[in-house]
Amino acid sequence: MEAATAQATAPPAWRANLATIAALMTRAKNELVRVPGAAIPGVLAPTIFFLGLNGVFGALTQLQGFETSSYESFIVPVSMLQGAGFTGAAAGVNLARDYEGGWVDRLLVSPAPRWVLLAGNVLAASLRSLVPATFVLGIAFAIGARWPGLDGLVVCYLMVAATAAVAACWGSMLALRYKSQSAAPLMQAGMMALVLFTPAYAPTELLQPWLEKVAEINPMTQVLEAARQGFVGSVTWADTWPGLVALTGLLAVLGALALREMRRTNV
Amino acid sequence: MSDLATAARVVRALGARSIRQTFRRPQLISPIVVFPTLLLAIQTGGASAGVELPGFPPVQSFLQFMLAGAMMQSMMLAGNSGGIAFAVDIEMGFTDRLFAAPIPRFAIVLGRLAGTAALGLFAALWFLAIGLVFGAHIEGAVPGALLAIALVTASALAVGGIGAAIALQSGSASVVQGLFPLVLVVLFLSSAFFPQELMVEPAKTIAEYNPLSFIVEGVREPIISGIDATHTLEAVAAILGIVVLGLVLSARALRHRLRVG
Numbered sequence: 001m002e003a004a005t006a007q008a009t010a011p012p013a014w015r016a017n018l019a020t021i022a023a024l025m026t027r028a029k030n031e032l033v034r035v036p037g038a039a040i041p042g043v044l045a046p047t048i049f050f051l052g053l054n055g056v057f058g059a060l061t062q063l064q065g066f067e068t069s070s071y072e073s074f075i076v077p078v079s080m081l082q083g084a085g086f087t088g089a090a091a092g093v094n095l096a097r098d099y100e101g102g103w104v105d106r107l108l109v110s111p112a113p114r115w116v117l118l119a120g121n122v123l124a125a126s127l128r129s130l131v132p133a134t135f136v137l138g139i140a141f142a143i144g145a146r147w148p149g150l151d152g153l154v155v156c157y158l159m160v161a162a163t164a165a166v167a168a169c170w171g172s173m174l175a176l177r178y179k180s181q182s183a184a185p186l187m188q189a190g191m192m193a194l195v196l197f198t199p200a201y202a203p204t205e206l207l208q209p210w211l212e213k214v215a216e217i218n219p220m221t222q223v224l225e226a227a228r229q230g231f232v233g234s235v236t237w238a239d240t241w242p243g244l245v246a247l248t249g250l251l252a253v254l255g256a257l258a259l260r261e262m263r264r265t266n267v
Numbered sequence: 268m269s270d271l272a273t274a275a276r277v278v279r280a281l282g283a284r285s286i287r288q289t290f291r292r293p294q295l296i297s298p299i300v301v302f303p304t305l306l307l308a309i310q311t312g313g314a315s316a317g318v319e320l321p322g323f324p325p326v327q328s329f330l331q332f333m334l335a336g337a338m339m340q341s342m343m344l345a346g347n348s349g350g351i352a353f354a355v356d357i358e359m360g361f362t363d364r365l366f367a368a369p370i371p372r373f374a375i376v377l378g379r380l381a382g383t384a385a386l387g388l389f390a391a392l393w394f395l396a397i398g399l400v401f402g403a404h405i406e407g408a409v410p411g412a413l414l415a416i417a418l419v420t421a422s423a424l425a426v427g428g429i430g431a432a433i434a435l436q437s438g439s440a441s442v443v444q445g446l447f448p449l450v451l452v453v454l455f456l457s458s459a460f461f462p463q464e465l466m467v468e469p470a471k472t473i474a475e476y477n478p479l480s481f482i483v484e485g486v487r488e489p490i491i492s493g494i495d496a497t498h499t500l501e502a503v504a505a506i507l508g509i510v511v512l513g514l515v516l517s518a519r520a521l522r523h524r525l526r527v528g
Binding site: 186202 | 292297298301302305306308309310311312313314315316317319320448451452454455456460461465466467469470471
């Protein structure tokens with residue numbers, strides 16, 4: 001009788017799941033507000049890379065094959081995606097830290113499904129990635145990067161948020177596999193390679209043949225081209241959908257692997 | 268046993284410990300090997316068309332040009348990693364135990380620096396090997412390669428001195444770790460990755476006066492064209508300047524650490 005009453009008054013499962021995801025995202029947001037210093041490396045690193053690469057390789061636009069004479073416009077989506085990669089990887093590091101501190105154990109004994117726990121971490125990273133992206137973009141506009149148009153900006157931010165989700169899945173998978181913050185370099189190096197083994201520094205036709213081949217099969221190339229299109233030309237559906245497909249595929253694969261690790265944890 | 272022999276044994280033991288510590292912790296070794304190697308591959312593959320720009324110095328390949336930059340990056344991060352490890356030792360009380368031991372204080376710092384210098388040597392050998400495997404020529408042949416190795420090792424010792432000074436002064440690993448972005452700034456504002464004449468202002472002007480640019484050119488010259496006395500002397504002068512700065516800062520920081528415990 002009592003059990004039946006409790007079942008009748010309990011909120012539906014989907015609402016409880018959403019509440020759990022929101023609570024986990026709020027926890028991540030609180031960390032950002034309470035420990036602002038923790039966000040500095042994630043913001044500083046892509047900004048330094050953006051300004052540094054622009055200062056060092058800016059003359060490359062004099063080469064034939066560049067579709068823009070503004071290297072800051074060409075490179076800013078790379079730095080925004082790099083910031084998303086760092087932020088997502090940091091979500092993995094934080095998860096490993098939470099595991100070492102026993103927090104993950106407490107989450108795992110809660111009635112929340114494993115995918116909900118993963119989604120909270122991943123969506124929080126996605127949201128957090130907008131901070132470094134906006135900072136880098138502000139700096140880029142200040143030094144003369146081209147306005148990508150509202151549609152270009154929306155597509156770019158969508159790519160950034162989804163890339164952070166991909167990075168968070170990758171980081172969470174490694175965090176749950178190794179259960180130690182020592183895996184942090186692997187999380188960061190993996191995302192760095194994924195984002196930069198693309199036409200990041202120069203258009204495809206100017207890359208060395210081996211990198212051209214790697215970039216061709218790297219799904220992140222489609223993501224970068226989609227994020228970059230507004231900064232170097234006009235936004236088209238033909239340049240947008242491959243990026244969306246690539247991110248969906250990456251999210252499906254890495255999300256499934258992260259969930260698998262989550263299900264294996266403490267079984 | 269003489270005081271000098273005792274100090275040498277302490278330096279050797281602490282140096283060996285710091286090398287083992289670095290190779291055992293992925294967080295310490297990956298900035299020295301993994302990230303600079305990744306960046307070398309990415310920059311060589313992505314920006315190699317830059318050699319066609321008017322004003323680019325004559326080189327056999329962009330990889331040959333980039334080797335010195337990769338060594339510098341690795342060496343700077345070795346100095347930073349050495350500082351972090353030293354600060355961890357301070358946080359955990361290991362350094363306090365060393366201070367209480369009947370050994371010269373300077374040997375404690377020198378031991379850490381010896382380890383950092385060895386990592387610099389490792390970085391130089393690693394990137395020379397990568398260069399040779401992927402077809403880069405060392406125009407200065409064996410003497411040129413030895414000069415490049417010596418300059419990178421000495422630079423690691425010099426930069427490690429500043430890392431050790433900051434570790435001693437702050438006693439906090441997170442403070443030293445926070446210098447990581449600064450390392451990147453110093454690197455990008457030097458001629459480590461591209462010829463200074465082809466860089467964009469204001470980076471171009473800053474790179475002209477950045478001591479790291481002198482060291483980079485000193486390491487690069489034996490690789491891309493052969494040993495050149497002017498570039499070598501400028502690199503040695505820049506390294507000596509950093510060594511003196513590191514010594515002064517370390518001595519002050521050591522006094523501070525002994526005072527505060």
